[in-house]
């Protein structure tokens with residue numbers, strides 16, 4: 001296909017949690033957009049005007065873009081090759097990591113192979129997915145090797161990483177600096193024309209610097225939360241209170257700033273560190289950070305067993321399945337690991353989460369007769385005094401409550417429900 005036949009401004013390949021809000025936002029800014037995904041159910045939901053996952057403001061945006069227009073600005077396709085009908089192609093496919101500590105590029109490779117035959121001079125190809133350092137240059141090299149394009153002159157390739165947090169897409173797309181690392185002379189400028197529609201500051205850099213900036217944005221957060229998680233484990237060893245130690249570190253100290261403990265995972269943090277670890281100058285350092293965060297569920301279970309004895313045949317209520325507060329995203333959530341480990345203790349686990357798509361037990365049912373309550377996700381709903389009152393009313397008399405988030409203001413990772421009720425001040 002020649003670019004003169006193009007009938008859209010931009011194609012977004014992969015309508016996931018990054019791609020769909022991006023495609024809708026381009027359309028909302030007046031661009032004609034082709035949204036591509038190989039998941040027919042997902043395309044069906046979008047075509048019917050239903051957001052397939054929670055994103056703040058997403059449903060209204062989808063309705064604005066998809067419904068009530070004579071000329072829809074978003075068309076949908078299952079074929080990656082249809083992306084060539086647009087001048088700009090943005091790839092928002094998943095980039096997991098193999099257990100070998102190596103980026104899994106299979107989806108990106110597959111999309112590239114689908115595009116190879118249909119790319120033409122004038123196309124731009126942007127990697128919006130998070131990728132290992134060197135991937136953007138690899139993509140450019142792949143197009144040159146197989147099609148002979150001069151990248152940066154004929155075809156334009158760049159990395160423009162997504163740094164928006166889930167749930168904040170619409171708030172941040174207009175404001176977060178848009179990093180663009182273009183290959184060759186003009187790729188950065190061409191891709192900046194596309195992302196310029198959002199009006200956020202554009203920061204031009206090299207492809208590898210854009211890749212490193214994105215990965216290290218997430219490594220910084222992953223490490224930032226590993227430190228209080230490790231401190232929480234240290235405090236248990238010394239019979240100290242982690243919340244009091246954190247307060248001692250931070251209070252009126254200009255160089256403080258340690259974060260609070262919690263479940264630190266999710267689809268990005270849990271794997272992006274591996275893209276650096278893959279060829280690290282200090283192999284194992286980030287793996288150790290990951291090990292700390294991944295150990296939190298086991299640490300909490302061991303702490304509960306030290307206080308309650310065996311958990312076999314005892315009812316445990318797990319509050320929260322999502323990987324972070326106020327999202328329905330369960331991918332790579334440590335709550336699932338917690339549940340698996342509890343089941344290996346032969347505990348009777350009942351789960352409640354008000355956000356996730358799958359069915360969970362109602363709160364009252366999950367709490368009824370529970371001897372252990374673990375707050376796995378700090379959803380806003382759980383902060384309500386009503387939840388603490390429901391624990392006091394429904395759970396077993398000597399129920400142990402595990403709240404690594406200090407969501408209920410008890411300032412104890414392990415507390416008995418009676419102690420929390422006496423403290424009485426929800427956080």
Ligand SMILES: NC(=O)c1ccc[n+]([C@@H]2O[C@H](COP(=O)([O-])OP(=O)(O)OC[C@H]3O[C@@H](n4cnc5c(N)ncnc54)[C@H](O)[C@@H]3O)[C@@H](O)[C@H]2O)c1
Pocket residue numbers: 013014015016017018019036037038039042080092093094095107110111128129130131162163164165166267268
């Ligand atoms: N989720 C986030 O909050 C977030 C934030 C910043 C960056 N990222 C990065 O953005 C990228 C995408 O993440 P995501 O969470 O949107 O992933 P996702 O899994 O939600 O979306 C990927 C989409 O691509 C589709 N897909 C897979 N293979 C395909 C193929 N061959 N052809 C067409 N469609 C295909 C899937 O059906 C899915 O809808 C990843 O690199 C991720 O690390 C994610």
